[in-house]
Amino acid sequence: MKALLLLAAAAAGLLLSSCNTAIGFGRDLRLLGQGMETSANKSQGGGGGDTSGAPVY
DSSP states (O other), rough: OHHHHHHHHHHHHHHHHHHHHHHHHHHHHHHHHHHHHHHHHHTTTTTOOOOOOOOOO
């Protein structure tokens, strides 16, 4: 019984921590995309601003 409870607690901890990991990974990808877009705009001589429209958590 204790082993089952311990296993359930460990599984819950992993599932809850994965949400923050996914959010952080999404932020990293968004920043990477913004950097690539800024670099492309600079190389083509265009101005432009932040056109991502992605939410900030």
